Amino acid sequence: MALLPILQYPDPRLRTRAQTVVEVTDETRQLVASMFETMYAAPGVGLSASQVDVHQRIIVVDVSKERNEPHVFINPEIEIVDGMQRLEEGCLSIPGFYEAVSRADRIRVSAMDEQGEAFSLETDGYLSVCIQHECDHLDGKLFVDYLSNLKRGRIRKKLAKLQRENRVRR
């Protein structure tokens, strides 16, 4: 297992569309273990392989308070079941910024698990939001893309300033 560096917005690699996983191997399972380690350390409630510069369709999620309900989705496909919700979202690639985004409430996700077995899960609320956010990453989409140009521009400027300041301090 290893802590993996997380790409920071506006890194263009975050816009890459991830490839379908053809076979789940020991290498896939090692990547998943490192993604969980990285997500828990950040700390975060989800992480996509895209954010650690591995462009394969893999996401990990754990929205439980006790941090003991890990979910792995390989090649996830989302079907919207019903409803809409609006919750605040953050992103480990855009640290320090939280904004409300409207998304589907109840969804069904079909995917493969770490053994390569197909499964599906129906869920809503925070877990649903987090899965949708992570699946967006696999398509090169970020939560700031749902915001107005004005809000996105402000976030970009503030982040650039913070990144400049960090570079000077080091």
Ligand code: K1U
């Ligand atoms: O994809 C990511 O960058 C992870 C992101 C997931 C997410 C958060 C909120 C709504 C939708 C998706 C994060 O985990 S940001 C950090 C965060 O929300 C958090 C961190 C520690 C404890 C609780 C939440």
Ligand code: ZN
């Ligand atoms: Zn994110």
